Amino acid sequence: MKKLKRSARLVEMTQYLLSRPHHLIPLTTFAQRYGAAKSSISEDLAIIKEVFEDEGIGELQTLAGAAGGVKYIPKVGKEQALVFINELCEKLSQPDRILPGGYLYMSDLLGQPALMNEAGKLFATAFAHVDIDCIMTVETKGIPLAYATGAELNLPVVLVRRDHQVTEGSAVSINYVSGSHKSLHTMTLSRRALREKSRVLIVDDFMKAGGTIQGMVDLLAEFDATVAGVGVLVESGEVESEQRLLQDYVSLATLRTVDAKGKEISVTHGNYFNK
Amino acid sequence: MKKLKRSARLVEMTQYLLSRPHHLIPLTTFAQRYGAAKSSISEDLAIIKEVFEDEGIGELQTLAGAAGGVKYIPKVGKEQALVFINELCEKLSQPDRILPGGYLYMSDLLGQPALMNEAGKLFATAFAHVDIDCIMTVETKGIPLAYATGAELNLPVVLVRRDHQVTEGSAVSINYVSGSHKSLHTMTLSRRALREKSRVLIVDDFMKAGGTIQGMVDLLAEFDATVAGVGVLVESGEVESEQRLLQDYVSLATLRTVDAKGKEISVTHGNYFNK
Numbered sequence: 001m002k003k004l005k006r007s008a009r010l011v012e013m014t015q016y017l018l019s020r021p022h023h024l025i026p027l028t029t030f031a032q033r034y035g036a037a038k039s040s041i042s043e044d045l046a047i048i049k050e051v052f053e054d055e056g057i058g059e060l061q062t063l064a065g066a067a068g069g070v071k072y073i074p075k076v077g078k079e080q081a082l083v084f085i086n087e088l089c090e091k092l093s094q095p096d097r098i099l100p101g102g103y104l105y106m107s108d109l110l111g112q113p114a115l116m117n118e119a120g121k122l123f124a125t126a127f128a129h130v131d132i133d134c135i136m137t138v139e140t141k142g143i144p145l146a147y148a149t150g151a152e153l154n155l156p157v158v159l160v161r162r163d164h165q166v167t168e169g170s171a172v173s174i175n176y177v178s179g180s181h182k183s184l185h186t187m188t189l190s191r192r193a194l195r196e197k198s199r200v201l202i203v204d205d206f207m208k209a210g211g212t213i214q215g216m217v218d219l220l221a222e223f224d225a226t227v228a229g230v231g232v233l234v235e236s237g238e239v240e241s242e243q244r245l246l247q248d249y250v251s252l253a254t255l256r257t258v259d260a261k262g263k264e265i266s267v268t269h270g271n272y273f274n275k
Numbered sequence: 276m277k278k279l280k281r282s283a284r285l286v287e288m289t290q291y292l293l294s295r296p297h298h299l300i301p302l303t304t305f306a307q308r309y310g311a312a313k314s315s316i317s318e319d320l321a322i323i324k325e326v327f328e329d330e331g332i333g334e335l336q337t338l339a340g341a342a343g344g345v346k347y348i349p350k351v352g353k354e355q356a357l358v359f360i361n362e363l364c365e366k367l368s369q370p371d372r373i374l375p376g377g378y379l380y381m382s383d384l385l386g387q388p389a390l391m392n393e394a395g396k397l398f399a400t401a402f403a404h405v406d407i408d409c410i411m412t413v414e415t416k417g418i419p420l421a422y423a424t425g426a427e428l429n430l431p432v433v434l435v436r437r438d439h440q441v442t443e444g445s446a447v448s449i450n451y452v453s454g455s456h457k458s459l460h461t462m463t464l465s466r467r468a469l470r471e472k473s474r475v476l477i478v479d480d481f482m483k484a485g486g487t488i489q490g491m492v493d494l495l496a497e498f499d500a501t502v503a504g505v506g507v508l509v510e511s512g513e514v515e516s517e518q519r520l521l522q523d524y525v526s527l528a529t530l531r532t533v534d535a536k537g538k539e540i541s542v543t544h545g546n547y548f549n550k
Contacts, residue, residue, distance in 0.1 A: 151388035
């Protein structure tokens with residue numbers, strides 16, 4: 001136990017809460033930690049709560065009663081979300097991203113941990129009050145996004161592999177059809193990676209027709225697990241809505257057109273703000 | 276501009292600093308942000324600095340002068356590092372991790388974002404004062420660790436792929452020999468992913484003889500880039516030191532022996548505390 005002044009206590013509590021999103025922390029934890037009365041702790045929390053809400057950092061939920069405590073729910077304010085998504089769209093529209101075949105180079109953006117963490121916070125905001133047991137993604141490029149989301153929601157990440165690895169133990173494999181190319185692929189998940197009846201949030205970096213994500217949904221069925229939601233960083237708007245295998249998802253940006261000849265890329269907001 | 280009381284300001288500044296590790300923030304940024312005098316801001320920072328140091332959260336570096344400001348350097352205290360590494364060793368020793376062939380199932384641990392982030396903080400502590408331009412890892416299992424380290428050091432992550440992907444543009448491929456199995460593999464890196472002369476911190480989840488990491492070192496040479504350091508979560512102690520391709524690295528845990536028959540795993544500290 002350490003006696004701290006209010007000012008020092010506020011700094012420490014802020015840090016403690018921020019590093020434990022979606023954890024229920026009993027008030028007694030703080031009271032014991034700082035050798036302070038619960039009433040002082042409540043006052044501190046009121047100050048923190050106000051700043052967190054005013055600054056669009058998140059909510060501080062207080063649960064009364066013996067099993068009560070306080071929970072920090074990361075939530076990006078609408079204004080900040082808009083700034084972030086606008087920046088993302090702008091970066092995605094840089095013409096030097098166009099690769100042969102009309103593909104888009106995104107690895108530089110996916111390689112920025114701060115950007116991935118912010119995108120993860122947006123998904124954590126969108127799915128803050130959904131009942132979820134874990135995050136799922138398939139290797140490779142969606143991984144940082146899945147972990148960023150998992151960190152903010154305090155949930156584990158389940159990683160689907162393309163091949164069965166010796167370090168995964170026994171695994172379940174399925175074949176799936178990639179929607180846009182109609183080509184056949186395999187994905188595989190370790191038997192011990194996912195508990196039965198889990199409610200799973202699927203996260204990926206890019207969705208065209210949705211074949212890969214549909215593959216994950218099919219894989220979930222093998223584990224008697226269900227989809228709690230789908231979040232993608234970028235969706236392709238070049239797919240007709242009725243061609244899309246999946247209708248219910250959250251996207252941050254929509255890639256409208258890639259004009260390789262004219263060197264123009266058109267990117268608009270995803271459906272994040274419509275949800 | 277918003278006028279905030281000292282208490283609210285401390286909460287906001289703490290949050291602002293924590294979410295921007297290794298960023299130099301001019302005092303004027305805070306002064307303007309809160310409509311406060313620089314002297315008040317300096318007092319606030321002194322309070323935050325003391326708490327960060329006492330609690331093993333990190334350092335607050337103050338740089339004087341016109342180009343000056345404050346920089347939060349995440350640093351895990353020795354005590355917390357010990358607690359973390361002890362817990363990691365204990366978890367790794369659980370006998371039900373043994374897979375056929377004496378492999379170790381680690382995906383559940385690698386799937387915990389909070390654990391990966393803490394490990395990333397340890398690497399950020401070990402390499403806090405090394406001149407580094409980016410983090411590099413090879414898919415797949417080292418990715419969350421690389422991003423966690425990159426987030427704490429404010430550095431981008433460069434991802435080496437096993438195969439050349441159409442979404443990566445032109446790429447450089449090399450062949451390398453996996454040290455422990457003497458089998459030949461390929462790794463490939465997009466040409467635009469890495470600038471020439473970059474100083475690179477290599478991060479991975481597991482190292483046996485070090486063949487994969489040596490592969491990355493060889494790949495760096497193709498980009499005229501150099502190794503600034505190597506960090507691995509777990510190293511295998513079953514390799515004789517002279518067989519190891521790599522001598523200079525930081526490891527958090529050492530896998531001593533896996534006794535598949537007796538169902539016993541022995542794990543000790545890595546060399547983290549010797550560095």
